[in-house]
Amino acid sequence: MKALSLQETGKFAYHTIAEPTPLAADEALVKIHRIGICGTDYHAYRGRQPFFTYPRILGHELGVEVVAIGNEVNHLKTGDRCSVEPYLNCGKCQPCRNGKTNCCETLQVLGVHTDGGMTEYMKLPADKLYPSALLNYEQLALVETLGIGCHAVNRAGITAADKVLVVGAGPIGLACLQFAKIKGAKVVMLDMNEARLSFAKNTMQADATVTVGLNNAEEIRAHFDGDLPTAIFDATGNPGSMMATFELAAFGGKIIFVGLFQGEVTFFDPLFHRRELTILASRNALPEDFRAIIALMEAGKIDTNAWITHRIAFEEVADSFGRLLQSGNQLLKAIITV
Structure with a gap:
């Protein structure tokens, strides 16, 4: 064959x-x-x-x-x-x-x-x-593409009380956006690609978008009523982007690395401890993620x-x-x- x-x-x-x-x-x-x-x-x-x-x-x-x-x-x-x-x-x-x-x-x-x-x-x-x-x-x-985002959101324990930042508006980031929205969270998407950000907002119902720039923390706070995100999903696999999340997360917040790269992630330890941050890796998906996604698709909740x-x-x-x-x-x- x-x-x-x-x-x-x-x-x-x-x-x-x-x-x-x-x-x-x-x-x-x-x-x-x-x-x-x-x-x-x-x-x-x-x-x-x-x-x-x-x-x-x-x-x-x-x-x-x-x-x-x-x-x-x-x-x-x-x-x-x-x-x-x-x-x-x-x-x-x-x-x-x-x-x-x-x-x-x-x-x-x-x-x-x-x-x-x-x-x-x-x-x-x-x-x-x-x-x-x-x-x-x-x-x-x-279903498998969606499963990566579904598993990451489940792993982070996202609820409607969360203020979520998703970094990277490719398919995996968009999947994280979709499942965080299903959980009821407010979600802001950060990327450097204006076309992807437009798709995230107009088609995938992101609550707001931010273009990568010098004043991202201020812009993000503006969309979260002055607060920083309680959960950040980085789906870029870019070391600079991943390490920058430590300065964008709320005190007591979570950082979820969905993308990966071949190298080391470093951070300033006092910043990490002072904010009492939680870092999570998210890899692949679980069988229950596949079953849940199929049920959501069959119910018309995912298009x-x-x-x-x-x-x-x-x-x-x-x-x-x-x-x-x-x-x-x-x-x-x-x-x-x-």
């Missing part, structure tokens, strides 16, 4: 791979219908993705159809449309035993540490599939249509990928049709 591999930085190649081997009792065979392109994929294409080796079949944001199931699988049937949880955990290590499967000690993420969904069919553990009779394949492919700015046929990806990166402000989320 046909697959598309990222052979090296900036170079894709189509090739033929073997059909999946027979199913184990707890596995399912799925046909890939839609693939979301993630920031991770763009970083890999540019040679900037941590923990990545070439060649690799990319693709972890997937909308799939079940075509066969193992004899111990009870929650699926052939023909089911599903979202895929792409985090393959061992189930035995300490975090897995404690319910933190998203940060398993030997975690393998599809399309990053092991081959992903840019192919025709995949064999997967059945418990990584989340069916929906109401959602289409495009919607299901976006993914506005997210999709580009649609590409599978056969066109190798030639189109570089051009996507040149789309600038026009690119939010691209979806591949297989």
